[in-house]
Amino acid sequence: MALRGNAELIRLCLIVHDVDKSIENSEIEETIEQTIGDVSFEIHEGKLYSIEDTPYRKLYLNFENERNLNELMKIGAIEIHNKRFLVSRYNRKDTPHSGRITPYLLIKSSEKNNSKKTLKDLTEFNIKEYFTTFGKVINFQRNDDHEATLKFAHYDIVDRIILTNPSHEINGVIIDVEKAVSPQASK
Structure with a gap:
């Protein structure tokens, strides 16, 4: 509680x-x-x-x-x-790039995936359609088979996505989300 x-x-x-x-x-x-x-x-x-x-x-x-x-x-x-x-x-301090204002969201295949599915099993349309429920997606960039970066119309959309849940599920693929400071913001 x-x-x-x-x-x-x-x-x-x-x-x-x-x-x-x-x-x-x-x-x-x-x-x-x-x-x-x-x-x-x-x-x-x-x-x-x-x-x-x-x-x-x-x-x-x-x-x-x-x-x-x-x-x-x-x-x-x-x-x-x-x-x-x-x-x-406000984002929790353990959130990557907490306190930064950014319109970029890094999405990654989660280690919680029980199946062999990764981000490559999702189309750009699937991903954009899901995240458009939070706000306007300006750009999509696939970084590799396991991660992609989305740019949104406003930084608040990114904060709301992260505050909703650090993991999201699209068509059976669990993905983790975190703030990114640029389009290719992989760690």
Whole structure:
């Protein structure tokens, strides 16, 4: 039961990326409320890090319901003092490339496959048809018989696929999914 609760918490969390220290948490709250209306969420600050000697942090927003979270994700960013801050869904830290914003998804034949089927047994049409249920597929690239990379119209589609399940089944073939930073992002 604790695992289910943890999964629910992860599903209801967003990250506001690269927020400089001059931005107050109250400004984030006000901007979100002006953008999507009166919502309830908690803000937690991440550790400070530097980009070109400027201190930044990530802010973690824990929402009470997924509807409000999805409303903010439709916008994808918030703007404060003419600065734009990207917003993404939280991924578990053990997710490859967790915290990165990317429209690329690496799919691989899973070791859980009981049959001898691999990704090569699926057509590009089969794969695109399945993943189109999450959002628009822009590009498909088969890397080899066991993996391929998909590019989606928006990075949030990739996060939603990963949060749904790290393994998916298409026509009897179990595939594992993870974020990729480029079209040929095999490890």
